[in-house]
């Protein structure tokens with residue numbers, strides 16, 4: 001049995017899946033916001049609850065906001081700021097008395113979709129979460145690409161490629177720079193662009209609905225969004241040449257992206273033909289917790305005693 005934990009800012013979700021990905025159990029609890037000690041207690045309690053209810057023990061993988069610094073072993077880059085600088089990996093492994101694997105939540109999303117989701121069977125997968133932010137994760141042959149700094153896939157903080165006119169220097173980003181891809185492709189960024197072009201304050205979903213109903217302003221805003229996404233993904237295709245790009249998060253529900261963005265990325269890509277597919281996530285909001293569970297694979301059993309972590 002594999003246990004996956006999705007450690008979110010407002011909720012902690014746990015799941016148990018079997019070798020085929022079948023769901024045995026799912027639990028969701030409120031996250032102890034701002035409280036590291038109680039976060040540890042809550043995660044351990046969730047694992048024990050799952051094991052007692054199923055009567056089985058499992059491997060444990062945890063999806064976290066941010067990542068574990070290879071330099072220090074502590075959490076960094078988390079918007080759940082009470083986790084930053086904390087030895088979460090060491091503390092949880094000790095309390096649960098087993099090696100525990102961790103991955104950034106966008107990496108878990110990509111792993112879930114690459115394992116048994118919309119990109120199942122693909123060798124190279126780039127997963128993107130477009131919602132309140134813009135996260136990314138790379139999975140190659142069903143393995144998360146972590147990287148030397150544990151920021152593999154953090155594409156949202158690259159500058160928007162080929163920025164033009166009002167796109168440069170671009171809006172300020174919470175990371176300290178300006179004009180990051182995230183400041184153009186997140187849900188708040190789409191809403192801001194609609195307001196700046198003369199619209200009212202609407203959510204990304206509402207803008208999408210208005211565009212579908214024939215609102216020219218909403219349509220033009222979405223068209224700009226699609227062209228920016230095409231430019232941003234073209235740079236990923238040049239570097240990784242993925243078989244599949246999977247979109248998750250709230251904006252992945254905008255149906256027209258899947259038809260229009262691949263038509264727009266061609267001129268930016270140095271290839272006579274682009275075979276990369278752009279698809280919508282299959283597991284939706286469950287991909288984070290499922291990907292955490294998939295951090296352990298059957299052939300990992302021999303490795304378990306070596307205490308591999310930080311996958």
Ligand SMILES: [Zn+2]
Nearest residue numbers: 157173175180
């Ligand atoms: Zn940024």
